[in-house]
Every structure is written in C-alpha cells, then in structure tokens.
Amino acid sequence: MARVRTTRNPLLTSAIVLTVAAAGAAGWGGWSRYDAAHDDSAAYAEARDDALAAGEQAVQNMNTLDHAQLEKGLDSWEASTTGDLHRQLVDGRDSFVEQIEAARTVSTAKVLSGAVTELDDRAGKAGVMVALRVTVTAPEGKPAVKESRMLGQLTRTSEGWKLSALGQAPVGNTAG
Numbered sequence: 001m002a003r004v005r006t007t008r009n010p011l012l013t014s015a016i017v018l019t020v021a022a023a024g025a026a027g028w029g030g031w032s033r034y035d036a037a038h039d040d041s042a043a044y045a046e047a048r049d050d051a052l053a054a055g056e057q058a059v060q061n062m063n064t065l066d067h068a069q070l071e072k073g074l075d076s077w078e079a080s081t082t083g084d085l086h087r088q089l090v091d092g093r094d095s096f097v098e099q100i101e102a103a104r105t106v107s108t109a110k111v112l113s114g115a116v117t118e119l120d121d122r123a124g125k126a127g128v129m130v131a132l133r134v135t136v137t138a139p140e141g142k143p144a145v146k147e148s149r150m151l152g153q154l155t156r157t158s159e160g161w162k163l164s165a166l167g168q169a170p171v172g173n174t175a176g
Contacts, residue, residue: 052115114129130150149171
C-alpha cells in the first residue's frame with residue numbers, strides 16, 4: 001500500500017502566500033494611484049495653487065516700478081492684468097509716465113504671504129489676499145517702507161490667471 005503524502009512543502013506554501021499578497025498590494029496601489037490621479041480635489045488644489053502663484057506675482061508686479069525702466073514696468077503691469085483693470089492701465093499709461101518721471105521714484109514689492117480667498121474654477125474666477133512689503137525710494141531721502149494687504153480678483157484667460165481688480169484690504173476691527 002502506497003502512502004500518500006499529506007504535508008506540503010512549507011517553502012512552496014510561503015511562496016504562494018507571498019505571491020498572492022504581492023499581487024493584492026500591487027492591485028491596491030495601482031487603484032489608489034488611478035483614483036488619486038482622477039480625483040477632483042487634486043485638480044481643484046492645483047487650480048488653487050496656480051491662482052495663488054499668479055495672484056501673488058501680479059500683485060507684486062503692480063507694486064513694483066522703477067522710473068529708469070518705466071516702459072518695462074508698465075508693460076509688466078499690463079501683462080499682469082485683464083478686463084477693466086487692464087483698460088484703465090492702458091488708457092492711463094501716458095499719465096503714469098508723466099507722474100513717475102516727475103517723481104523719479106523706485107518702488108519694489110516683496111510678497112510676505114498670500115492666500116486664495118475664493119475660487120470658482122469652472123467660471124475661471126478667483127480672489128486673493130496678498131501681504132506685501134513695499135519700499136519706495138525717492139531721489140533724495142531715506143526709503144519709505146510700508147506693509148500692506150491687497151485684495152485682488154483674478155480671471156483665468158488663455159494665458160493663465162490675471163488680475164481683473166486690485167484694491168487695498170480693509171485694516172482694523174471690522175466686527176460690529
């Protein structure tokens with residue numbers, strides 16, 4: 001009578017278990033990666049980051065102007081804007097040139113922090129608040145340094161996010 005072997009090779013059993021576990025982990029990892037790549041929140045976060053970066057740069061551009069490189073500075077203003085704000089800058093360019101040439105000032109801005117205050121990705125609209133340190137240097141005297149908060153409205157164009165409105169943020173206690 002032949003004896004039937006009922007025990008299995010433990011190495012073979014371990015290899016099968018490890019192969020099944022590896023296949024399961026690979027499947028789960030692949031699904032997780034696919035799910036993350038097609039997640040709306042990731043696309044929304046990317047749009048928010050793009051709007052913030054563009055908003056900070058545009059607000060910085062709008063607060064930087066050197067009388068010695070006036071055309072370059074005003075071109076930067078216009079390239080950073082769209083809509084009514086852009087039209088105001090284009091229409092007022094000659095007046096800006098006269099004012100800055102007469103004042104002979106240099107203003108430089110540094111972004112301290114920024115945040116997206118609203119984002120409607122589908123409509124292509126966003127709001128940003130940017131804290132700046134602006135240094136204005138006149139031909140004579142010490143540079144004047146001012147910190148301010150600006151509120152900007154952005155519109156997505158074919159060239160990316162651009163400022164469509166810009167104003168000073170209210171300061172102080174707004175509670176009733």
